[in-house]
Amino acid sequence: MTRPARTLLITGPGGGGRTTVSAATALAAARDGVPTLVLSGDRADTLGAALGVPTSAEPVPVEENLTAWRPDAAAGFRADLAAFQERAANVLDLLGASRLDAEEVTPLPGAEELALLRALRDAALSERFGLLVVDLPPVPQALALLALPAELRRYLRRLLPPERQAARALRPVLGRLAGVPMPAEWLYETAARWDTELAAVEAVIADRGTAVRLVAEPGPAGADAVRSAALGAAVRALPVESVVAGRVLPEAAADSWLAGPLAQQRKTLDEWAETYTVHRAAHLGRDPRGRDDLAALGVPGVHPEPDPVEWPVRDRIAEDGVLVWHIPLPGAVRDELDLLRRGDELVLTAGPYRRIVPLPSALRRCTVAGAALREEELRIRFTPDPALWPRER
Numbered sequence: 507m508t509r510p511a512r513t514l515l516i517t518g519p520g521g522g523g524r525t526t527v528s529a530a531t532a533l534a535a536a537r538d539g540v541p542t543l544v545l546s547g548d549r550a551d552t553l554g555a556a557l558g559v560p561t562s563a564e565p566v567p568v569e570e571n572l573t574a575w576r577p578d579a580a581a582g583f584r585a586d587l588a589a590f591q592e593r594a595a596n597v598l599d600l601l602g603a604s605r606l607d608a609e610e611v612t613p614l615p616g617a618e619e620l621a622l623l624r625a626l627r628d629a630a631l632s633e634r635f636g637l638l639v640v641d642l643p644p645v646p647q648a649l650a651l652l653a654l655p656a657e658l659r660r661y662l663r664r665l666l667p668p669e670r671q672a673a674r675a676l677r678p679v680l681g682r683l684a685g686v687p688m689p690a691e692w693l694y695e696t697a698a699r700w701d702t703e704l705a706a707v708e709a710v711i712a713d714r715g716t717a718v719r720l721v722a723e724p725g726p727a728g729a730d731a732v733r734s735a736a737l738g739a740a741v742r743a744l745p746v747e748s749v750v751a752g753r754v755l756p757e758a759a760a761d762s763w764l765a766g767p768l769a770q771q772r773k774t775l776d777e778w779a780e781t782y783t784v785h786r787a788a789h790l791g792r793d794p795r796g797r798d799d800l801a802a803l804g805v806p807g808v809h810p811e812p813d814p815v816e817w818p819v820r821d822r823i824a825e826d827g828v829l830v831w832h833i834p835l836p837g838a839v840r841d842e843l844d845l846l847r848r849g850d851e852l853v854l855t856a857g858p859y860r861r862i863v864p865l866p867s868a869l870r871r872c873t874v875a876g877a878a879l880r881e882e883e884l885r886i887r888f889t890p891d892p893a894l895w896p897r898e899r
Contacts, residue, residue: 513630513638513710514747514808517648518721519731523752527721527787528641529556529574530800531750535637535807536572542807543573543629546641547622551576553641558796569797573635577625619643619651623707630710637808645735649859652742655708659701660862666697717747719808720782724751724774725767732778734857737837741859748783750805751775755789781836829872829888833863836882843884847874852886 516528525546532544543565546553553576554561559568563578622640629638642648710716718739722728728751736746755771758764778784787803794800835843835856844855850870852863872888879885 512636512808513626513640513713513716514719515640515642515648515652515716515744516719516721517642517645518735518750519728520644522721522723522728522731523787524644524721525552525641526556526794526800526803527719527750527752527805528639529553530787530794530803530805531719531807532572532574532637532639533557533568533797533800534805535639536569537801538807539571540636540807541571541634542637542639543575543635544639544641545622545625545629546574546576547618547625547643548576548641549618556794556796556800575625575629577621619647619654623651623655624703626710627703627707631706645731645738646858649738649742652711652744653861655704655711657862659704659708662697662701662704666694712743717745719747719750721750721752723753724771724778726770726774729774729777732782733837736781737835737856738859740835740837741854741856741861746782747808748785749778750785750787751778752787753789754786828875829869829890831866831869831886831888833884833886834882835879835884838879838882838884840879843879845874845877845884845886854884856884 514531516524516531518524518527525548528544528546532542536542544553544557546561551561553574557568557574559566559574561574561576563576565573565575568574626638626640629635643651718735720732720735720739722731722735732749739746751771751774754775755764755768758768775784775786785805787805790799790802792799794803833854838856842855842857844853846853848862850865852865854861854863869888871891873891875887875889877884877886
């Protein structure tokens with residue numbers, strides 16, 4: 507499957523200028539000659555306002571190499587409901603259920619997020635673009651959205667294990683014996699279709715060319731937001747490509763009223779520069795509107811070739827033969843870490859973020875011997891356990 511070389515996920519605290527930076531990033535990349543698509547799930551057309559071109563449910567050309575798309579959640583929701591009613595027609599008729607007309611259906615909460623994920627999948631499958639720029643919601647919602655494909659796939663596998671489909675050949679016989687339609691066939695077919703679609707989205711998010719660009723105003727609140735967002739991205743195994751400092755004030759005289767805010771901004775910018783690539787978006791004195799304003803911000807595009815990222819760090823063997831698994835967790839606090847093994851998975855909690863991590867096959871045959879947070883890495887020690895090794899017959 508051909509995918510774009512890069513997918514850039516843009517998020518940050520609410521009100522930090524995520525959509526503006528998404529539009530500016532996409533514009534800069536397009537003007538660098540990279541065929542670029544910018545996606546937004548915002549119900550209001552803030553992306554179109556920033557670009558100066560109204561966006562719609564279909565991809566809209568903005569200028570050479572730049573396309574914008576704001577998926578229509580309502581249309582997708584109606585299409586999914588119609589398809590579901592068609593597949594479940596026999597069961598609905600058996601129950602005497604009344605069908606819903608498309609005109610009376612309004613999207614349920616979460617439909618916008620699902621529409622954005624589906625658009626991301628469709629765009630990634632296209633060969634038209636070298637870069638996808640995704641305008642995501644604020645950090646907590648964005649990370650929950652990015653976790654959704656993997657979590658839904660886990661739920662499907664638990665509720666409808668693939669091995670149970672081995673008996674699907676018996677269902678027509680059972681249906682004839684019972685004299686009623688058997689819903690299991692279409693249920694499993696639907697689950698398999700959902701799993702395939704979710705796997706495609708998950709593959710885009712986990713691709714080595716996918717990274718996060720954080721947007722925040724430099725200052726105490728912005729510093730806290732970036733620290734928390736970077737930790738959440740690390741838990742989700744997403745590298746932070748850069749931080750865009752929004753609304754950076756121009757230099758002013760020492761006796762100006764701007765001296766205090768400027769000193770605060772400089773302090774935060776210096777701290778960010780120690781860890782991240784930092785881009786400064788100039789304060790224009792107004793809300794950016796149109797492509798001239800976006801270009802004036804000075805936000806760069808992104809290089810189409812990704813840097814290699816490995817997460818977790820490759821397993822290492824300590825001198826005593828214990829396997830040590832290294833998970834990078836920048837900004838993690840020891841007292842806010844929790845680790846639980848459940849079967850072949852680890853449940854990792856870092857602050858407000860949680861992830862269920864499948865264990866590599868070698869570590870499934872080990873017991874957890876301890877864990878420690880060192881140098882912004884969670885180092886988990888595993889001891890081989892002969893009781894878990896395959897038994898010889």
